[in-house]
Amino acid sequence: MGELVVNELPKWIVVSLWLIINMAIFLGTFFSYQSSAEYFYLRLIVGNALCVARASAACLNFNCLLVLLPVCRNFVSFIKGACVRCHRVRRQLDRQITYHKYTAYMICLQTAIHISAHCFDFERMITAYDNPDKSIQAVSNLPTSPNGTWVNPVRNPSTDATKEAVSTVSGVSGIIITLCLILIVSSSTETIRRWYFELFWYMHHLFIIFFIGLVIHGIQQIIHKQTNISSHNPENCYKKFDQWDSIKECPIPQFSGSPPQSWIWILIPVIIFIIERIVRFVRSFQRVVITKVVKHPSNVYELHMKKKGFYAEPGQYVFLHCPSISQLEWHPFTLTSAPGEDHISVHIRRVGDWTEELAKKCHVDEGEFQEAWKLPKIAIDGPYGTATEDFFRFDIAVLIASGIGVTPFASVLRYIWHKYSQKRNEFQLKNVHLYWVCPSTSSFEWLQDLLNSLEMQMAQIGKADFLTHNIYLTSGWDSDQAKNIFLHDNSERDAVTGLQQKTHYGRPQWNKVFGDLANAHKGMKIGVFFCGSKELSTKLHRHCNENSSESTGTRFYYNKENF
Template identity: 45%
Template sequence: MNLYLFIDTFNWYEDEDAYLYTRVMLGCYKGILRRQLDKNITFHKTVAYGVAVNATIHIIAHLVNIERYHLSQSKQAGELSNKLSGIGKSMNETYLNPIRNYDTNTIIEILTTIAGVTGLLITVSLVLIMTSSTEIIIKSFYEVFWYTHHLFIVFFVGLVIHGMGQLVRGQTAQSLLLHNVTYCKDHYLEWETTAQCPLPQFSGKSPAAWKWVLGPVILYICERLIRFWRFQQDVVITKVVSHSSGVLELQMRKHGFQMEAGQYIFLQCPLISQLEWHPFTLTSAPEDDFFSVHIRSVGDWTEALFNAFGAEEKVFKEPWKLPRLAVDGPFGAAATDVFQYQISVCIAAGIGVTPFASILKSIWYKCCNLNTELRLEKVYFYWICRDPSAFEWFADLLCSLEAQMVEKGKAHFLSFHIFLTSWDESQATHIALHYDEKVDIITGLRQKTFYGRPNWNIEFRHIAENHPSDSIGVFFCGPKTLSENLQKMCKWYSSADPRGVQFYYNKESF
């Protein structure tokens, strides 16, 4: 009844003309809810920590219980415990105590049971999954993380079987009708000698873990089937570019592929691995007639991909000789909301610049298309990097965008702020000698590069003063420490007056 009333009331507010303007004002909630879904990895980690904590409690509790079962066989235990432990030693008797003999090794005894073997298996699986999910392993040995994470299959299978061991046992319903525990507990010496207290019968509880696992497993299988279907779809590689900065650019087409700026895809190369799918941010714009990714050689899989495409030797390959690629996606990301604000601030650190290639391209297309209604009025783009040459392809993109914006008379729309955090003495001398030139010596942009790290207090204060009553979306992709600082800045410089400037923080994470 509650569910019906909720749906009925929801439809009422959703459809009634009287609430049209209310829906216009409150439409932003859709974006807020979507941003919560963008935190799927944070949610995933939180669940994992919860599993680890509860698994630890579960294991410790069982170890304590096993020790108590064992002590119940000893002479130091009470008479009732001894009596209960002795049940099951004669024919046609069920048992309550899984430890059948005091003179036994409890560890070996338990490891010969279904509950013990599966318990050990799922514990080892969980430990391997969590220890291989640390940041250092993911960054340096991604394949180790990827393959080890698939031990979740062993974990779930073991979890379903685990309860079949029926380690914790209770009195059967039929036995409870004949054996009144309230009376017989205090008259255990009369067991088997009176009709009022026959010997109790015991059994384990039917396993129920499958009920909890079934729903998620069905959803997972559906997701795998969708990925397999997408794997079968043809991907046409239209262009391969090997950039001098050690970056491989792949331009592709796929039937029915539709994307938004800032989204990402999963890429698989069957020639390298039939199982591995790796996420890459799309660097093309939705307005392009292709979709593209830029891949740096930073691990075993990406190095193998470079070799497969002949990028290391810079060997030209005929299109039919190129390895097959499979694409799953695209998938949403926080950065897709960049067009929902009047003012957007895009901040990238190092390789975190990749999602903004697609966004900046799309901004240019929308600015140049007179038929496009664009809510966005101004974009501030910040890029903090140690070595721009490592992302030469992106610097080239910025130069092209800047030149095109100037040509269209929209130079004010996009404001670049490039910060170089590392340079040597020879570079400093070269920079000083060419400082008065019209374009920056490092990036080739009209807007000069800053040296050092940005003072975010000054930057946010400047933006807040320029836009005293606007909603400003802040989009960031980069390290966690900087993310926390930027989030604080957004809260600090948002006006207490809802009519004043408001900063809304969005972090890219996948």
């Protein structure tokens, strides 16, 4: 039960509340339309498909209200700042991308339900003219008039459902909305985001067309409700269709369209999003100067930049924009510089067209100092917070990274280094454990100096055990290197990294790692921060849950970097 309270319960409370609200909206709308006398005649024609279509539409409106908010990063940062003392709320805000995805999945589900219900609607509207029930025929044949007497929007009984659907604003806008949704969701897979980020970026901006289509979807008002219920009770009069307008209690039923409601739901989030874009636009004109370009092994390069008034907490990230590459694209990168340093730095791996093009424009491969005027113009948006910025709130911080995922932790380690170099330890942290899984020996070089400085500094002040780093080399060594490693195994420093703490070979046995951490830090709050692959994230999350214990009071709080 301890692991549930620590890592799972807050998340599932949020998800359960969201699902309950969705269910309440769906059922409430369904039964409202099913029992409403205003829609009696429309239900007579199409049955409960009307109720299903309107219920799914209501859920779509609600989720379209929510889907933009998690990606309004300034808005999320504002809420996080307001909840500075409420750690559990802040941790849920760090999952904003996860909630954004859940909301998108719900939009897909409700869209499928909505389309299916309306397909059934149109089929029933066409067959209503030949229905054996004469009252349904009479309702369908009500003449068109300026005051909207008709209730069946299909005015031609010899048409087909497809032709009728594409002849309406609702049908055309619905097709466009659905196509946009398919393209947005299908381009959001992990593979496309990693290797074809530009495709993901551009397809995601189809949400603008999606929202425009959503607003105009109901503008034609083809769903009609009865307006003269007080003088024409449909439950009493529908069987007297042949006497309508000849008896006082059953005049001809009158109808009018239902005005669209979607714009009311999405107005506030759209305004918030527009403000976000204005802020980003303003930031794009703030001067940023690239002061240094460093080439590292393993297709990684480092940019040092300066921007007036810029301040970031450790572990935060920024969006970079290079107008000479693309006028629209902004790409997220974790800051590797720490608060107090006189520059902003990011480490960029050359994966994809944009990062490769930026490397060329920064003359990374030329290996010589470039004057500032030869380097491209860069804009910075941010910084934005991640889970890592809360590392100092725990008794123990466990930083786990695979490959380039170590970049957010470089900022954390630099921040610790600065605090201790100034003889200011403001943390409740008692220990920091770094676990880094690397594919090759060349991956160590750019972080090696920082780890070496931290080792020496902590030893000088008598805190050699404050930071432990465990580097796991999974490949990238040959037989000669293996012999050298074996010969120097008993030396004080590692043969590969030159650090005091030795390198491990192969992949970590995470069950043993977490078991040792739980035994070494009984009764403490242990924050586990991870940046890397989804597969490893799932495994680490499970180990955090399994090793949290009520009996010992040990709690593992799992946090994953999300961009």
